[in-house]
């Protein structure tokens with residue numbers, strides 16, 4: 001009998017490839033916790049042998065007490081954009097406690113960088129959706145590695161975002177040229193191919209002798225945006241440039257239809273004064289990458305996943321990238337955010 005992995009966030013952009021990697025060969029049974037078993041994402045996963053859908057709210061204790069029954073492993077990607085930093089810290093630590101309470105073998109947390117600490121607590125780096133997960137990672141790292149193993153899989157921007165939040169726009173003065181406009185100067189930053197992300201999650205569960213107590217920072221490549229534009233031209237034959245913009249210019253591009261909307265509306269309905277706006281979140285976020293506060297160990301990633309996609313250009317060729325918009329984040333699809341974003 002395969003043992004069960006409970007997956008929190010399994011219907012999301014990040015969770016789907018994790019569920020697929022875990023369910024690829026029958027070694028694990030996968031239980032996906034979702035608010036709706038009838039969403040297209042949940043239905044697609046339910047059709048995979050070994051995957052079952054468990055309907056309920058991931059941020060509600062009575063649901064979790066039922067969802068944890070009979071489980072041996074947990075993969076948790078809490079949704080900081082849905083619940084805000086404060087609730088993300090609460091639920092990340094609570095999920096660890098429940099995992100111990102239910103006698104799980106291995107706890108795998110989907111982490112992000114603790115940007116504030118990396119930036120010596122300078123306010124310019126403060127990013128709710130990074131710091132919340134970063135604080136949970138510190139809590140997890142303070143726990144023993146037995147009787148339950150723990151691992152952290154720290155990611156970065158999804159490479160798939162090149163078709164959504166990171167996509168190029170036609171240059172208004174020369175529509176034949178596509179413009180990648182970001183407030184990141186000449187810095188190199190990591191992007192991660194989500195199918196490989198799923199393979200890393202699988203590797204962490206399969207290799208507790210190496211992964212117990214490990215915080216694995218993954219990425220496909222640390223890339224400068226002028227090189228993303230150059231790769232786009234090489235692969236598609238279309239002209240492209242990178243434009244370094246200020247944060248104010250970036251937020252006026254229409255990438256976020258409402259830059260001053262509150263992030264984390266599921267916690268306190270937007271009235272919680274600790275919640276950030278998109279502008280606040282992504283100012284800290286881009287400052288963190290612009291100042292190159294963190295680096296990946298690509299030699300280690302090559303060793304763990306020799307078949308990994310190793311560059312943005314390789315990814316563009318592999319998926320037939322055109323620069324055309326397409327949906328990546330479930331939450332944005334659900335809110336009509338993407339469909340309403342005309343830019």
Ligand SMILES: NC(=O)c1ccc[n+]([C@@H]2O[C@H](COP(=O)([O-])OP(=O)(O)OC[C@H]3O[C@@H](n4cnc5c(N)ncnc54)[C@H](OP(=O)(O)O)[C@@H]3O)[C@@H](O)[C@H]2O)c1
Pocket residue numbers: 008009010011012013014015033034035036039058077078079080081082112129155156157158161266328329330331332
């Ligand atoms: N965008 C990026 O490049 C990136 C990179 C690294 C990390 N992250 C982090 O990943 C997290 C988001 O996951 P994702 O990228 O997979 O996003 P997504 O595609 O929008 O998926 C959202 C996930 O959150 C779940 N969820 C549970 N309660 C929710 C609620 N009240 N409102 C909205 N969604 C809820 C959804 O499940 P159901 O709808 O099925 O219930 C779904 O599984 C965030 O913490 C973000 O910081 C994002």
